[in-house]
Amino acid sequence: MKCKKCGGKAVINMPQHNMGLCKDDFLQWLPEQMQKHIKKQKMFTPEEKILVAVSGGKDSLALWDMLNILGYQADGLYIALGIDEGISYSSESQRLTEKFANARGLNLHVVNMTADYGIDLPTLAKETRRGRDKPCSSCGLVKRHEMNRIARDFGYDVLATGHNLDDEAATLFSNTLQWNGDYLIRQHPVLAERDGLARKVKPLFRFYEKEMAAYTLLRGIEYIYDECPFAEGSTSTQYKELLNQLEHEHPGTKIHFFTKFLSAKKKGLFAEPTTKIVPELHICPKCGQPTSAHEICTFCRMMDRVNQ
Amino acid sequence: MNIFIDCTARNGKIASMKKTSTIILRDKKYDVKAGSTIRAALLKLEILPESVICIRDGELLTEDNMLKEGETIKLVSVISGG
Ligand code: SF4
Ligand SMILES: [Zn+2]
Ligand SMILES: [Zn+2]
Numbered sequence: 001m002k003c004k005k006c007g008g009k010a011v012i013n014m015p016q017h018n019m020g021l022c023k024d025d026f027l028q029w030l031p032e033q034m035q036k037h038i039k040k041q042k043m044f045t046p047e048e049k050i051l052v053a054v055s056g057g058k059d060s061l062a063l064w065d066m067l068n069i070l071g072y073q074a075d076g077l078y079i080a081l082g083i084d085e086g087i088s089y090s091s092e093s094q095r096l097t098e099k100f101a102n103a104r105g106l107n108l109h110v111v112n113m114t115a116d117y118g119i120d121l122p123t124l125a126k127e128t129r130r131g132r133d134k135p136c137s138s139c140g141l142v143k144r145h146e147m148n149r150i151a152r153d154f155g156y157d158v159l160a161t162g163h164n165l166d167d168e169a170a171t172l173f174s175n176t177l178q179w180n181g182d183y184l185i186r187q188h189p190v191l192a193e194r195d196g197l198a199r200k201v202k203p204l205f206r207f208y209e210k211e212m213a214a215y216t217l218l219r220g221i222e223y224i225y226d227e228c229p230f231a232e233g234s235t236s237t238q239y240k241e242l243l244n245q246l247e248h249e250h251p252g253t254k255i256h257f258f259t260k261f262l263s264a265k266k267k268g269l270f271a272e273p274t275t276k277i278v279p280e281l282h283i284c285p286k287c288g289q290p291t292s293a294h295e296i297c298t299f300c301r302m303m304d305r306v307n308q
Numbered sequence: 309m310n311i312f313i314d315c316t317a318r319n320g321k322i323a324s325m326k327k328t329s330t331i332i333l334r335d336k337k338y339d340v341k342a343g344s345t346i347r348a349a350l351l352k353l354e355i356l357p358e359s360v361i362c363i364r365d366g367e368l369l370t371e372d373n374m375l376k377e378g379e380t381i382k383l384v385s386v387i388s389g390g
Contacts, residue, residue: 001370011368020370057388166387213361213386214368227388240387244358
């Protein structure tokens with residue numbers, strides 16, 4: 001297969017764009033595309049301070065790399081969850097994230113659950129019994145709370161995460177299967193700032209998982225290949241496989257599913273609810289973060305329970 | 309010593325008779341027939357080309373490339389969960 005730009009040997013085929021590209025052209029094309037959509041979606045400007053949530057996986061490291069190449073002011077945030085059963089998932093992903101940051105002289109914040117809160121995530125999940133055998137719901141809660149906290153404490157304008165198109169399409173698929181109206185209304189690559197919470201953006205929302213893996217490999221970025229041990233057999237992985245089967249038969253299915261959802265929403269397919277689904281927020285007296293819970297926020301309540 | 313030489317010679321012969329290539333995904337190794345496209349070999353193994361990247365001698369390559377006899381293709385799974 002030939003590169004559509006220069007006629008050289010292609011290293012990646014992107015049937016959804018009817019295009020194959022060679023290494024040099026692909027490494028130029030991907031950040032250019034990202035830049036185009038950052039502007040189009042009004043995600044952020046070069047004057048704003050960005051905090052990138054980095055997990056040590058391919059997507060978030062590639063995102064950080066591209067933001068850096070494009071000249072944005074992007075610092076990283078790594079949250080050490082202490083998931084080290086078996087494959088040393090957390091310690092290895094932290095090592096790779098720190099190696100990446102050091103090699104490029106980038107600024108990295110590290111939050112350590114055990115050091116900062118006296119408990120690792122698997123223990124926290126067990127003790128509070130949120131989620132029977134998987135700590136994922138506690139994990140999401142901790143990550144959101146800590147991202148908002150660091151963004152606020154250090155004055156970041158924007159929080160960027162490495163969700164790619166396959167992540168977004170799988171989430172959309174799941175929300176559609178359950179007709180989860182609240183989530184469908186809110187699912188968007190840009191969520192505006194509100195009540196002291198930083199704006200949230202997903203600059204990789206148009207890129208396939210395969211493109212992100214190719215980018216990371218071609219750039220020689222070392223990332224954690226093994227997944228979090230709790231991700232095994234997750235429904236999101238099943239949805240991704242299903243969507244890939246459709247993609248295989250009909251190239252472009254994934255990107256159309258998501259981008260047509262966004263344009264349908266823009267045209268008013270989803271009416272604003274008559275009753276307010278976005279709850280009023282107030283300030284948690286304990287940590288100072290906006291919350292919709294009564295009195296103290298869910299994060300602080302969870303921490304209180306394990307510290308009793 | 310004799311047996312050793314004999315053995316290698318025979319293995320070499322079997323391999324060339326079958327004309328195979330090797331595909332590796334994580335800790336699994338598959339022997340596949342050489343001479344078809346990588347894409348065809350992947351589909352035979354029920355691996356979707358959409359979910360992997362193919363690497364030969366450290367270089368990424370597209371799935372329309374032909375599998376050559378005796379070569380090894382390493383697959384990198386691109387799906388991450390969680
Ligand atoms: S799979 Fe692992 S990293 Fe992902 S939410 Fe669950 S516990 Fe957290
Ligand atoms: Zn080219
Ligand atoms: Zn709180």
